[in-house]
Amino acid sequence: MLTSTVCAAVSAAGLGIAALTAYRKRFLAATRIAAFSLIPIGLVMTGVIDWVTNIVFKPTVWAGFGVLALSALLFMISRMAERRRGGTGGRKERKAAAAAGHDVVAPAASTPSLTTARGAAQPAAKPAEKAKAKGKGGAPKDDFSDIEAILKKHGI
Known part of the structure; x- marks a missing residue:
């Protein structure tokens, strides 16, 4: 009123x-x-x-807001305690996963196919030939040649 x-x-x-x-x-x-x-x-x-x-x-409405805030606070505290104790996704599990290491499922899958234009496969390079192709830093000589070509093309 x-x-x-x-x-x-x-x-x-x-x-x-x-x-x-x-x-x-x-x-x-x-x-x-x-x-x-x-x-x-x-x-x-x-x-x-x-x-x-x-x-x-109304005081009951404010009490309801207080109960909701208490509930949210308790939920956050329980989540922090779970993380500290090593619950789901804890430190111990992460350390064990890092120590185990992840092996590649198919190590040869990332190497390109060595076929010629006719479709015949070329023999793979031997480790001795690969060592010759590497420069002083251990990287292949032609590693940055395509990047250099692009930079020259743009006048950089």
Whole structure:
């Protein structure tokens, strides 16, 4: 009841200011002021104000928010304790997985096929030939040749 009276007074004051603004020949500003001043009385008429006051001024609602906050806090504490203790995805499991190492399932799958244009397979290079192809740093000589070609093409 009190909130309805306050909203009605705010709307009446806003409409009065809008009337004074319109008297000064500022019709656009007066229209905006009138639009804003009608919002509180519209909220009272639709029942939104009563709904909001019932939520804000009831102690049981605030107690409910407190219970929800306590529940969220307990959930976070249990998750942190589980991580520390080594539950799902704990440190011990990660260390064991890192120590075991992951072997490649198909080590030859990443090597390209050595076929010629006719489809005949060329013999794979022997380790001694691979060692000759490497430079001083241990990387193949033609490793950056394609990158150098692209940079030269663009004038870099």
